Amino acid sequence: MKEQSSKNSSIGMELQGREKMKASLQLKKKKTAASDGPCVIRSNPFQEFDTYVYARKDLPLDRIVQSTEVVMDQIRQGYEKLLEEEAKELVWMVQYNTIIKAYEVAERYVKEIDYAAEDIEDFCFAFENTQKIPYLIPGPAGLYISALCNYAKEEEIVLKLSELKTEINLLGFRLSKGRRLVIEGDAGDFTGIGLEGGELVVEGNAKNWTGAGMRSGKITVKKNIGLHTGEWMMGGEIYVGGRVRGLGNIVEGKVFEQDKLVYPGKARYPNLYY
């Protein structure tokens, strides 16, 4: 209370001071006008801004940008926490256990965020374009993005990754039935592994181990694909628009190269296709 009253009194004094200053300035002005004679008119050049109305409006844009920033911060924090837990040494080994564990951690953070497909896109864009995201480690980044895609409200998501200089691994991990993920650009290793009925489209190339362990669904790679394609896949289809560098040990499922069925087909030795 005391503090408040002293604050009020100080503000009051300040105002009083200002009033005094204003009055003395006016007095001075009058005096100079009187002493200089009637023909001298001294006016404040900024006088007319006294009546200037600064019409600053709140636009919907402000609201949209602000809410977008909040969501982006949450997504970024989730990724940083995942990195803290999974890649302390900044080296992340792709092993069955580490993938499962990291994905579970990613799922935990992602579930708490309310986001849209565009937020995922912005997050991918931020990897290459801002300094806010400290590290792009292709493995955890891919798993985190996969978790974001799997828990998004939208059924179809387009990721524009064509400007990224690093290919992200593990994109489309466990993409579930009814979901469609389109990747504009190239994808890294382990793309679409463990696919669970979803549709994954890669507009560019995909590296090794694509579709490994997938159960069902469809993977389309518009350009070329690397080695071990479809390793231990249990079902589903992989369509490749370009060349397949090598097939893996496929259990069940189909692989097409330029609309031609290459598995199952003539006996082929894994990884010796070309």
Next chain:
Amino acid sequence: MKERTPQETIEDIWPRVKRKHLYPEIPTPKLGEVTGGEEPGTEDAVGLEIKAKQMTLNADFLVGLKGKMEEERAIEALLDHGVAHYTFCPWDFYTYVNLYAEAKKVMGDKDLGKQVANHFIDVVSNTYCVKMRATDIPELYRHLKRGAIEETMAALYQKIWGKDLGSSASGKSVKGNEEVVRRLTRIPYLNRSRWAESIRRFARSIKPLLLQEQENQKSGAGKGGSTPLGDHDLNGYSLEEIDQGLRDYARKSMMLPEFREVVEDFTEELKEAGYGMEGGMGRGRGMLLDADVLFYMKLAESYVLPVKKSILEKKGTLHPHSHSPWEVGSPYHDVDVWTSFGKIMPGITQIWKKKEGKGKGKIEGAPDCLIAVDSSGSMINPRKSLSYAVLGAACAADAYLRNDSKVAVYNFSDAPMGGKDVLDYSSQREEIYRVLCKYFGGGTALDVEDLIPLVHGKKDLDLFIITDMKITNLEALIGYLGQLKNRVTAVHIGENPYVSRFEKAVERKSNISLFAVKRKEDIPHIVLGRIREYFHQGPGR
């Protein structure tokens, strides 16, 4: 009552618009014919044109709006739009070039890059006006004729301004573009510090539409790439602004390939603006624009090296003779405060050009300079990436030229075998830079005989040599410099045993100063023509 003409309306409302935008320094806009746009003379023509800050409103455009919108309101909206380009976005030529360069990275095409930059700049300046000032820009956009891109832009404006512009998601062009609009609405247009990132996002989102438009244009079905209120180009900037913009871009990017790309993309416009390689500051018509030379020229202007004045024997004293524009980095002491209105500002400030009078006497000034630059294989090729040697030499040349001295250049690699280029004393800036940028890439040997005619008979002369000192006949150079009485500034790039040898040999010569350049930040530390002062000289020495 007599109806007001549009020009009268402009003159009536211009004070109000100026006041609203806090008095920008822009001349009164005029009404006239504006070239550009889809079909000049129809309502498809663009709304306004800005040339060297002079706004010209298109009469045909206003005629097209008759019956749809009150003329006074339309004019005020157009003026708000035009002034916002000046006061907010792009603000200056550097920002425009920067935005264009970022857009081109995404689009991969010069024309599409320019279109994206135009649309982005329009969105930013319009949004700024709508947020910060009372404006009828939304009303104006309601009545503009729209193609596919304009329809998308209208949908974007509708969302981010919260005003009805008559664009519905079910509209023929917007249908299917909701996703694009949704992405565009998320961009922080008014955050200046994020414009580079924002325009990349903007370009990525709008790219499919522009590609589609380009296809339609090829097949003759589409509209041209102009924005409805007019495009941004180099015409909007004065030569001083272009100078400053290029200087800033060279200094901030420090990337020769990027600078070259931008200059090559704007070659036509730069030439049209009278920006060639003839005449001072890289301006004038005639020869081809050499982007590499321009890069070093603009970068050198950013590093102003001091030249120690010396006593020169002249025929007579100098007296103020005529005025010339002051440039950033020029000395202040010749500024004429009366004709410059007390302001130090490029384009306003003027300096006195002095002329030598009759008689004989001694005055203080900067002598002519002979620059020897090493372009052997151990040096960086200045046309491939930033060469500190050439930049250092360019800065030295710039410093002497600013002081009205002449500069000669001796560019050497394997000089006895013909790997050299010699330029006699000249004040032709571009010629000097052209010789400095020449690269031989061979062995390193200096022919002292070549220097003798350039030094001989010149009492007042400074020497500037920049090299990595890996010269096969270094002893001959040391011997030659040792006998000279002139001030010598020697700059070495990097450290090696030859540098130590040179340093040891000249340590007792007070007229030779040695500087090391390892990073670009070392360049400003060079003092040209410094005579070393020995603070620790003992008594009797």
